[in-house]
Amino acid sequence: MKSIDLMYQTMLAELGQRSLDAAWTADFPPAGRFTPATVKGRKYWYFDTPDGQGGTKRRYVGPAEDPDIAARVADHKRDKDDLRARRRMVNTLTREGGMIAPDAMSGDIVAALADGGLFRLRAVLIGTVAFQCYSGLLGVRLPMASILTGDADIAQDYAISREVEDSLPPIVDLLQGVDASFRPVPHRSGVAASSAFQNAEGYRVEFLTSNRGSDDYVEQPAKMPALGGASADPLRFLDFLIRDPVRTMLLHRSGVPVVVPDPSRYAVHKLIVASRRHVDGQGPAKREKDIRQAALLFQALQQTRRSADLALVYNEAWERGPSWQEEIRIGAAMLPEVDAERLKIQLLDGAKVNREDIVLPFG
Incomplete structure (x- = not known):
């Protein structure tokens, strides 16, 4: 009887130790x-x-x-x-370092979801809580006025949710472990599904997924097998945002490992989102925040010499077709003049480094 090679015995012992540690x-x-x-x-x-x-x-x-x-x-x-x-x-x-910590509620919620396995199941933290992570990720100071929030947004690709064959514990249980007043929010479509949860003080946790088809599906929540009983609202352009996400830390308590969108994608996506905001209700305020966050990231990406990365991501969005181009143009037109000029210089410089053509979003 042949012995198992020592290398494989050692590997088995290491596997056992790591499993025991976990x-x-x-x-x-x-x-x-x-x-x-x-x-x-x-x-x-x-x-x-x-x-x-x-x-x-x-x-x-x-x-x-x-x-x-x-x-x-x-x-x-x-x-x-x-x-x-x-x-x-x-x-x-x-x-002392000038990096950003989330508010206590946001931090506790993300930590509870992370402990439940959210990022292991390849979900992505998006929205302003994700934006708070870019200070450390890019090594720049970001103004507090651009990071205040009263909600947490989580995205997961539908195919991933369906195929991982695993799930978080019940979302309601995880959230009520942070604040017992969290309750599912009835979906606006009237179906028996919830994609959002809210506590007594109005803090909202919302789950989103990509919609690459007709906007007709936006009003219908998607069942997400990996999200512990939560559904998710399909949104156009979201697949672009959560493609190739990056790992970083949310600076809460002892640090929470999270997954967030690539900062270049976040910035370009914010231009698109801003162009689609309604002109009533909270739309104008949210649009202003979108443009401010995009402008800050364009500045940070230029400062950290990432213009080539931005140009690649921008071209990817631009090449998706006329509807994408129109949304980008509308969003870019909302940028203050100094930020628009900065974006123009970045895109031209990045395209030169990448040795590819680029079409600017400005008239």
């Missing part, structure tokens, strides 16, 4: 603590976690003399120390 982290989160207890003269370990009502919930771990358990207890202390160190780093980055 399971252990899930079972014994940093929020809890190990507590020794002596029963009939023998020492055991228990794990105490907050029960959300001012008390603790205790779980049995095992005998103290078990060397594997003893090592895990020591590792848990190290992990908690690391958690504290990461919180200090987040505080330093936001207070």
Whole structure:
């Protein structure tokens, strides 16, 4: 009988260790603590976690003399120390480094969804909460006036949601773990599905997906198998936004790993979105915010020498056809003169680097 090569034995051991680490982290989160207890003269370990009502919930771990358990207890202390160190780093980055932290509600919501597996299931954080991440991602300071929000928007491609064969826990449970007043918002179409959830103070969490067909589907929520019972509103142009997203950190508590749109795509998409805002209700204010965020990103991308990236993404959108071109033209026409000139220079410079032609959106 032939032996398995040592390389494969080592690989199996590594796989086992990583799997154990992942399971252990899930079972014994940093929020809890190990507590020794002596029963009939023998020492055991228990794990105490907050029960959300001012008390603790205790779980049995095992005998103290078990060397594997003893090592895990020591590792848990190290992990908690690391958690504290990461919180200090987040505080330093936001207070001294000029990077942006989200408001507490947004941060807690994104953290709860992330812990539930949102980004593992290839969802993308979009909207203003995502914009808050670009300060650290691009290494620039962004003004606070452009990042204030009262909602969190999440996007996932429908095909991905259907094909991953996995799901978040119930979205309502995750959100109510942050704020018990969260409730599903009845869908405007009248169907028995919810793509948005809102708490008593009006904070809204909304789920979106791409619509590459007729606008007739916009009013019908799409069933999203991976989103824990939530549906999602189909939106045109969203597939462009969430293509090739990037990983970064939301600077909340000890840091939340998130997935956000590429900043060049976000900026171009904002021009398109601004062109489609209604002229009544909150439309004008949202349109102004869209244009402001796009302009800030154009400036940041120029400062960080990413004009070639912007030109590539812009050309991709432009080449999608006349309707896309018209939306881009309308959005670009809303830019203040200095920002429009900056965009023009960037696109020309980027096209030169990319060695490709480009059609400017200005008349």
